[in-house]
Amino acid sequence: MWRHEDELQSMLRDSVDRYAVANDTLVRFRDKRGSADGFDTQSWRDMAALGWTGALLPEEAGGAGLDFLPVLSLAEAIGRNLIPEPFVASAIIAATVLGASNAPAARKLARALVAGEDVIALADQEDIAAIEPAAPHTALQPLDSGGFALTGSKIFVPAWTSETRLLVSATLEGDPVVIAVDARAPGVAAETHRMTDGTICAHLTFDKAALDSDALILRGDDATDAIRLALARGTIALAAQLEGAARRLLSMTGNYLNQRAQFEKPLASFQSVRHGLVSQHLQIELAGASWRSAAASLQQGLTGEAAMRISAAKARCADAAQGMSKAAIHYHGAFGFTEEADIGLYANAILRWASWLGNADAHRGRALNLSREQQPTCN
Known part of the structure; x- marks a missing residue:
């Protein structure tokens, strides 16, 4: 192994x-x-x-x-x-x-x-298509009376509840910062959305939300580096979750095909079915190897090489998991489309995890661009 x-x-x-x-x-x-x-x-x-x-x-x-x-x-x-x-x-x-x-x-x-x-969530994203951390437009203004006023907006903030504690990226006097914000604070408004896995995300608006001076937790390069590392780790962790979900779907589908029979033989005994499952198994194995490779690379630092491997892993794991979702529904037949089928729970969760922090296409493009940057140039 x-x-x-x-x-x-x-x-x-x-x-x-x-x-x-x-x-x-x-x-x-x-x-x-x-x-x-x-x-x-x-x-x-x-x-x-x-x-x-x-x-x-x-x-x-x-x-x-x-x-x-x-x-x-x-x-x-x-x-x-x-x-x-x-x-x-x-x-x-x-x-x-x-x-x-x-x-x-x-x-x-x-x-x-x-x-x-x-429950604590990072509120960092402002551009719907962004998968790279960017300088935030959300601004933190010092108040003459002490403390700060926060103005701006964030999108797709995960793990949202009315009790969620936020870590918000912003700029303060030209410096990137991270500031702790209570979701219930005056001046914080949330537009909530239910995702395919049933969890809630929020688009947030900060309208001169008043914050104490001790709410500032990171500033300058420390803030930028922490967010970059956090998102890199989160992307690998999502890839690992995708592999885990795909592996369970493969097991569930194999068990189902062993129980169902046609021509007095288990469906799992037919060669075309077995070949299809083997193909899915190979893709899941490659997915597992990819996120482990990315994690090992990240241990050496958030270099261009590590970033390339992280994006490649997210793309591969998303593709493998979504491919297994489609195969599971196909092999379960009409039952696979019913509300009672547990495979649907996995398929919906996989849709959410595959798109969060960048979908497969976005990460393939990023991995390609980063790989070109890693190649030596010829004079």
Whole structure:
């Protein structure tokens, strides 16, 4: 096997599997996708008690201080078991930003995240087509009375609830900054949208939202670097979730085809069916190898090479998962289109994860451009 895991990674993966069995996560996913929040706050606290929400955060903030690679085993298993809570948005992306700051406000939010008391989301995107972090138009203005006023807008903010704590990118006197914002603060308005997996995202408008001076948690290159690393990690984690979901769909489809018969033979025994499943299996294996390669490259720093591998991995994992979704629905026949079929839950989640932080086409283009930059020029 090309896939090698150490004892910690196996333990983390097993903890997700045990949690999924004990909490019947598919039933819960189906139940929560129409709820006001799209996930369950008590389950978020349960995940915190297992150490998942603070896995990346430093020990001084109450976290586990784990390296990124083991945490990806959690992401893959969460995708495989279809757990709706915002692990990538909060425990990876937001946690990476918080881990880069020593500001008291960041430490307070980090402790709340470790305890599962808060869901925290990065509000960074302003351009609908952007997959690269860009200088924000959202502006932070100092007030004569002290503190700041925040003006601007953000789109597709994930993990949205009325209780969500925000990490908002902005500019302050020409410098990029990250500032902590309470979603309930005066001057913050949200337009919510339900995504295909049932979770809620929001388009936010900040109309001179008043913030205390201690809400500023990162400034300058520290803010830029933290956001770039957070989005890179989030993209790899989404790729891992996509592989996990695709692998479970493959297993579910194989089991179904072994149960269904035609001409007194299981459907899985027919050569054309078996060839189709083998083709899907190969694509999923390649997808798994791609995000692991990207993660290993990121461990050496967020270089152009790492960025290229990350985009290539997201594109490959999205294609593999969406291809497996189509195949699963095809092989299940008419039943695959029904509301009762669990494969539909996976297909809808895969649609969401495949497009979040950039779809396959966008990342293929980015990977191609980055690969050209890596090639030596000839004089």
